[in-house]
Amino acid sequence: MKILSMRFGAGALLFFGASAFGLADTAAGVQALKNHDYATAVREFKAGVARGEADAEFNLGIMYARGLGVEKDIAQAWDLFQRAAAQGNAEAQFRLGVRSAEGWGVQQDFVEASKWYLASANQGDTLGENGLAQLYEEGFGVEQDYKMAVHYYTLSAQSGYAPAEYNLAQLLEKGKGVKKDDAQAFQWYKKAAYQGLASAQEKLSEMYAKGQGVEANAQQAYFWSTLAAKQQQKNAERRAAALASKLNAEDLARSNKLAAEWKPVLAAAK
Secondary structure (H helix, E strand, C coil), rough: CCHHHHHHHHHHHHCCCCCCCCCHHHHHHHHHHHHHCCHHHHHHHHHHHHCCCHHHHHHHHHHHHHHCCCCHHHHHHHHHHHHHHHHHHHHHHHHHHHHHCCCCCCCCHHHHHHHHHHHCCCCCCHHHHHHHHHHHCCCCCCCCCHHHHHHHHHHHHHHHCCCHHHHHHHHHHHCCCCCCCCCHHHHHHHHHHCCCCCHHHHHHHHHHHHHCCCCCHHHHHHHEEEEEEEECCCHHHHHHHHHCCCCCCHHHHHHHHHHHHCCCCCCCCC
């Protein structure tokens, strides 16, 4: 199962931009947000919007999208995103790409989505890179091109974006757009799994169980399947049950303890 940035689109609308270096009002607004002072944040962002600052437009759009300090107004949010995107704000460009890809209030248009994802990706936006890679992989809005998909997944994955790490691993495992390499696929699945991506944890368990791309290890397979099962991965639940019978009581107890104490480790962006 491929991890789609489109499926993360709604969540992406909740992120605030922090790229407003040197923009006093926008920087003050971001600081107010950190302090949960939404009224001040709105006031500061509006001052930036009045001067046509793209980062202020983007952040105020987020506040309208979430109803923070203002009445929730999705139409107003999209208007602000469009204004910010037109000025080159990569985060706003990505969101417009998601909107076109998902058909949120507009006709679904993958060609339009590809334009916005490309604009975002050209500025090094991790989500834009992953979104564009998906379109190349599926041939939505662009000619299907697995090599281009690998290229953009790699850029996004190198920033530590777990869905891109997973998607890149899928292509490496299948040998699409790149030479088949189970060992490399395992490493990318592992990076995503350590960030808590359930599907990657399930794949890591599977590869440890099969000895695919890594030396077979029933205890590691059980450990990762246990973590994935906690996130309702049904295949992982079945694998954990089957693997439990292969472990002695001491190893089983140790693995359960480690799984109970485990916490995801977020990757540092490039």
